[in-house]
Amino acid sequence: MKIKLFCLLIPLLSTMLGASSPAPQSQAKNALLAITHANLIDGLASQPLRDATVIVREGRIESVLTAPTDLPARTTVLDLKGRWLLPGFVDAHAHLADLRAARTALASGVTTARCMGVNHFVDIGFRELNHAGVADVPDVIAAGYHVRPRPAEEMFLDLPKMSDLMSGVSGTQNVRRMVRAMIDRGVDVIKIMATERAGLPDTDPRKRVFTDEELAAAVDEARKSGIYVAAHAHGDEGAAAAVRAGVRSIEHGTYLSDQTLALMKERGTYFVPTIATVIDLIEPGGDYDNAILSIRGRAMLPRVRETAAHAWKLGIKLVAGTDTGYGPASNRRIPHEVIELVGIGMPAMEAIKAATSVSAECLGINQRTGSVKPGLEADLIAVERDPLSEITAIQDVILVINNGKVVINRLGW
Numbered sequence: 001m002k003i004k005l006f007c008l009l010i011p012l013l014s015t016m017l018g019a020s021s022p023a024p025q026s027q028a029k030n031a032l033l034a035i036t037h038a039n040l041i042d043g044l045a046s047q048p049l050r051d052a053t054v055i056v057r058e059g060r061i062e063s064v065l066t067a068p069t070d071l072p073a074r075t076t077v078l079d080l081k082g083r084w085l086l087p088g089f090v091d092a093h094a095h096l097a098d099l100r101a102a103r104t105a106l107a108s109g110v111t112t113a114r115c116m117g118v119n120h121f122v123d124i125g126f127r128e129l130n131h132a133g134v135a136d137v138p139d140v141i142a143a144g145y146h147v148r149p150r151p152a153e154e155m156f157l158d159l160p161k162m163s164d165l166m167s168g169v170s171g172t173q174n175v176r177r178m179v180r181a182m183i184d185r186g187v188d189v190i191k192i193m194a195t196e197r198a199g200l201p202d203t204d205p206r207k208r209v210f211t212d213e214e215l216a217a218a219v220d221e222a223r224k225s226g227i228y229v230a231a232h233a234h235g236d237e238g239a240a241a242a243v244r245a246g247v248r249s250i251e252h253g254t255y256l257s258d259q260t261l262a263l264m265k266e267r268g269t270y271f272v273p274t275i276a277t278v279i280d281l282i283e284p285g286g287d288y289d290n291a292i293l294s295i296r297g298r299a300m301l302p303r304v305r306e307t308a309a310h311a312w313k314l315g316i317k318l319v320a321g322t323d324t325g326y327g328p329a330s331n332r333r334i335p336h337e338v339i340e341l342v343g344i345g346m347p348a349m350e351a352i353k354a355a356t357s358v359s360a361e362c363l364g365i366n367q368r369t370g371s372v373k374p375g376l377e378a379d380l381i382a383v384e385r386d387p388l389s390e391i392t393a394i395q396d397v398i399l400v401i402n403n404g405k406v407v408i409n410r411l412g413w
Helices: 004-016 022-030 097-109 118-130 160-165 172-184 212-223 236-245 256-265 275-282 289-312 334-343 346-356 355-364 390-395
Strands: 033-042 050-058 060-065 076-079 084-087 089-094 110-116 139-142 187-194 230-232 249-254 270-272 380-383 399-401 405-409
Touching: 033 380, 050 249, 060 089, 084 089, 089 334, 089 355, 097 405, 110 355, 110 399, 118 139, 160 172, 172 187, 172 212, 187 212, 212 236, 230 236, 236 249, 236 256, 236 399, 256 289, 270 355, 275 289, 275 334, 289 334, 334 346, 334 390, 346 355, 346 390
Parallel strands: 033 076, 033 084, 089 110, 110 139, 187 230, 230 249, 249 270
Antiparallel strands: 033 050, 050 060, 084 380, 380 399, 399 405
8 A cells, every 4th residue: 555655646746846857957968068269189180270169068079160150058168268178188007096096187187097007996996987977087997906926915805716826826827817807807908017017126127027928828818808908018028028929008118129119110019108107216205215216217217218219210109108196195197298208209299199099099999088079078178378389388287078077177267
């Protein structure tokens, strides 16, 4: 009886609350956002588009216009008044450990980040929040735990059935197991260590850690699920083996030889040099603050700059990544890496593409973000001054639009 009575009351309650209540949601969903009078760097063209208007509907770019246009009633208008509009940055190498870090990255202009190793699969959580419509969290390409000879102990709290690997991961079958475990948890990319880290005082970044067969097994297992593999590799031997195995990108690449660079060019391997994080090794504070690492960084910095410059001249596609956690102590952001790329000889427009369209292409998401064109997600940022003549202008982000939603707006400040 109670159930029947409740069912009879539903229409009455709907009437009392107002049957028209869904209408505002429908209107909001179909509402237009117009960004007007923008100098547009779209991430694709070689020249900016002057006095452009970008129309956004339902989270996506509907049109990019240069001629004056009549806007429908109730269009939200953001007049840039000649400021510069760019695609949101795609940080190809970050380590976002919590929501505060994710929001800090977004405030820096990062609307998409490839998270390259964090505990407890929080990167998958960020991704799902973003896809559920949470606007103040960037989209994330998640790697989960990276494949390395000694996995993070936290991994075994998430994957206790793999406890037999606590003593170490070696052999092709165990490498495949770990890759499969990441894929089964829903990651978007596999990160594998081809050499030791640079950011620990007791490691040797030149030293390789997996055999040719183990690297090939990781790539093969990932490929079965259509997933790319990114290889952490400072040293040349490990990097060359990773390229031969078929990885999508080399991360860091400090000591790459001419032969390995030539192989990367031949195979179309992307290069994410993360130059700015080497500066972080040198300077006090930041994500690293250690005398041994500071000395190491001083030796590495000229090498990685030289390697990246050579790679660019060879025609290898360079991609911007920070290798930072965007935490309270982090002092590097994606604009710093773009500035470094200009410093090694890339034209400003190409360096910006390395942090937008080319980065999205490397991550396999260029059909949904990374440039400003109709049909793509409305991931947009604005800066005050012309970054093509003053690249440091990209450090001061005054507008962030994430999936069509305005999350930061300093235009009127």
